[in-house]
Amino acid sequence: MIEAFLPVLPLIVFVVANAVVYGLFQGFLYSWIGATTGAVLVFLLVRKLGRQRFFLFLRKHKQVKRVMVWLEEHGFGPLFLLMCFPFSPSAIINVVAGLSGVKTRDFLLAAVLGKSVMIFSITFVGDSITSFTSNPVKTIVVLIGISLFWLLGKFLEQRLAVRAERKNG
Known part of the structure; x- marks a missing residue:
């Protein structure tokens, strides 16, 4: 959780350490809860x-504006994919998403599902570093997991959108 506020801290090191110390399931759970809560x-x-002065400066920055608009238009999908990858700048993603008009529901869904894919992938590797490189099945399992979570997220996003439409309509 602290890594979300201090992005210079290496999340991967913490996740791998949790996997080594606590094992696959507990290491994943502790890391996922912390990373998701922090985000x-x-x-x-x-x-x-x-709306504070510092954030107004960021809001006016040309590239930040462009990313904010893009996130607002595309919602869950890009957020989910960005949060799946361990080397994406999660601190920037969280801040820009917070400044944008992205629905809180979409952000929460993307964070919960995307962070689970990312953290599980790192935990999986950390729990069995040597066997991961020699066993391509593990790589395939991770890719299938990312795909399934993305599909689940899109399904949930559509259901929530339909519910919101009915409620507002």
Whole structure:
């Protein structure tokens, strides 16, 4: 969770350490809960403080504006994919998403599912570093997991959108 507020800390090192110390399941669970909680807290904090002077400076930045608009238009999908990859700048993603008009529901869904894919992938590798490189089946399992979570996220996003439409309609 602390890594979300201090992005210079190496998340991968913490996740691998948790996998080695606690094993696959507990290491994944502890890392996932911490990373997801941190991402959501940063998002909500930026969402609440986004009108402050410092954040106004960020909002006016040309590239930040462009990413904000893109995230608002595309919602869950890009957020999910960005959160799946261990080397994506999650601190920037959380802040820009908080500044944008992305629905909180979409961010939460993308964070919960995307972080689970990312953390599981790293935990899986960390739990069995030597066998991961010699066993391509593990790589295939990770790729299938990413695909399944993406499909689940899109399905949930559509269901939530239909519900919101009915509620507002």
